[in-house]
Amino acid sequence: MTEEYDINQFKNPLFTVDSVLFTVKDAALKVLMVKRANQPFIGCWGLPGGFVDIDIDDTTDKTALRKLKEKTSIAPPYIEQLQAFSSSDRDPRGFSVTLVYFALIAEQDVSSHIDTVEDVQWIDVNQLKSLSIAFDHQYIIEQAQLRLQQKALYSMVPVYCLPEYFTIGQLKTVIETIIGKSIQRKSLIRRIEASEMFATIDEKVKSGGRLAQLYKIKPDVDIVNFERNLSV
Amino acid sequence: MTEEYDINQFKNPLFTVDSVLFTVKDAALKVLMVKRANQPFIGCWGLPGGFVDIDIDDTTDKTALRKLKEKTSIAPPYIEQLQAFSSSDRDPRGFSVTLVYFALIAEQDVSSHIDTVEDVQWIDVNQLKSLSIAFDHQYIIEQAQLRLQQKALYSMVPVYCLPEYFTIGQLKTVIETIIGKSIQRKSLIRRIEASEMFATIDEKVKSGGRLAQLYKIKPDVDIVNFERNLSV
DNA sequence: CGAATAGTGTCTATCAGACAATATACG
DNA sequence: CGTATATTGTCTGATAGACACTATTCG
Incomplete structure (x- = not known):
């Protein structure tokens, strides 16, 4: 047919x-x-x-x-x-x-x-x-x-809720808001470094205490997926 | 309007x-x-x-x-x-x-x-x-x-390529065919146990060497997702 | 027994969690 | 200095990889 x-x-x-x-x-x-x-x-x-x-x-x-x-x-x-x-x-x-x-x-x-x-x-x-x-x-x-x-839990996508320049503290807050649970600052820093998605900016911003380092997303990077989840 | x-x-x-x-x-x-x-x-x-x-x-x-x-x-x-x-x-x-x-x-x-x-x-x-x-x-x-x-890499879905009763060796082969890389039998066994998705059958089958234990999927279980990937 | 496949024991490697220690702002 | 937040150091815990070792079957 x-x-x-x-x-x-x-x-x-x-x-x-x-x-x-x-x-x-x-x-x-x-x-x-x-x-x-x-x-x-x-x-x-x-x-x-x-x-x-x-x-x-x-x-x-x-x-x-x-x-x-x-x-x-x-x-x-x-x-x-x-x-x-x-x-x-x-x-x-x-x-x-x-x-x-x-x-x-x-x-x-x-x-x-x-x-x-x-x-x-x-x-x-x-x-x-x-x-x-x-x-x-x-x-x-x-x-x-x-x-x-x-x-x-396994990627850095939450960073896209932040403006061009952001601090680790801001990213930590965004992730915690999304998953509804606090995370270890140290774990986040490790992932920021391991992902190689971000560059530091030669500038720091006030945060109530020690000045915070500014980061931005490197141009044209892919979003890195980690092989382990953060704990829930 | x-x-x-x-x-x-x-x-x-x-x-x-x-x-x-x-x-x-x-x-x-x-x-x-x-x-x-x-x-x-x-x-x-x-x-x-x-x-x-x-x-x-x-x-x-x-x-x-x-x-x-x-x-x-x-x-x-x-x-x-x-x-x-x-x-x-x-x-x-x-x-x-x-x-x-x-x-x-x-x-x-x-x-x-x-x-x-x-x-x-x-x-x-x-x-x-x-x-x-x-x-x-x-x-x-x-x-x-x-x-x-x-x-x-993070779930047991490949088991759905197998019939009702299957051995660990069969599951290992299916996973290896899918990901194109060999995996550790031990890792698979650990996951089979941790997932609690499977029950052993009171029967073994020939495999060329020692008889192999048969498993089946427990009725009405959800597919477990692991928090880590197998390595690639 | 030897070959083949199943299954266990155990050491290492990796990375997240926990948290102490240190650094740097500001009043 | 005291408080607040940032950053680093380091120990612990969980789980995957590696691989030796034992078990069982068949010819």
Whole structure:
């Protein structure tokens, strides 16, 4: 049998791309949420995202970045695919699939922009349950948070929640906020050195006590994955 | 602005679900491939998969399982989402997205079935480059293989390439085939014990020397992830 | 017995945790 | 100096690698 493909043979699922953009701000893990202006779930908070525009986006990565840029005005320094979520009842319009990306950014790099708009906000992940969240986005955020927590144990990705120059103390706080547990400063320093991902800056900053060394990410380095997890 | 959703506002991308089903057979990592009966890439080998049937499948997981079952007659004991692959040129029909699953099965559980058909075969991953592979499926298989190799270093998933009862020697061979490097039998035994995922069977089997203890997976256990990788 | 494979014992290497010791700001 | 934070030194603990040693089966 040599059937030709018939575009109408199947009802196509609704397909969207959403992003979970995290940062650490005020000692809490926050996620970028958008107040929905359209149905369904109008007025609820939802993840930034939307439909692929196949005339503009040549991959779904581009869709995710385009939608994030609409809300934050910049591209996050770290983004990866999380997972697709699908079901016949997650969207009242019918079977839908959302491909979810998971991204990190320094809050300083977006706050100036989102302070000018009403409908985009950093929301503490621990306050989601007291808000009206669109679709299954709360569940999706939980899954993204689990992934971030895992990654924080074996990689340096949390550094992408910090601005260009940062101290070990800041990185330690960010990691501790993400995994919800304190870590050994010494272990962190060992990893910073072993990873060879970072360069010291010829400058130190005040910190309440001894001045702290500034670091930055070396240009064009890959994220190092360690062979052991930090303890949980 | 209160725009209503307009199904025709965007050209919907083609959306498919494909699976990379691996097994270890004849001391080689093999992937289940299907000879394509339809355009595009008719006559080439491709991954088992297809369109979501929203009248039957309530999630994409169901689509993956349904398509695998069509080709193998059974559901694999291990399946997880790998990743979505998208681009405007991976399919000649236009922008397309494929959500790819990654699954493992014992070859004994499918071989009897696929031996009766012409268009489904286990193909050695190292022989793919000499064949005509549809779409970007060769690249997708490489990505799935990398994921499997990583997982083999910190979890017991390779056991799902073995039948119900298996020996430590068989598991060792499967892991070594997957990661392409020999491992310490002792390390494997330590992990089998620490994971508490397995029960010994009151039976031993011939192996050329001393009889080997049979193991099986305890019912309803979760896959244990270790905090360290085996060395690479 | 010898060859082959299964399984154990045990020493080493690596790296995270714990925490003491030292360094450097600032008032 | 006292307090606070940064940074280093070093000991302990957990687990993987290496590999010798023992056990069991078959011809």
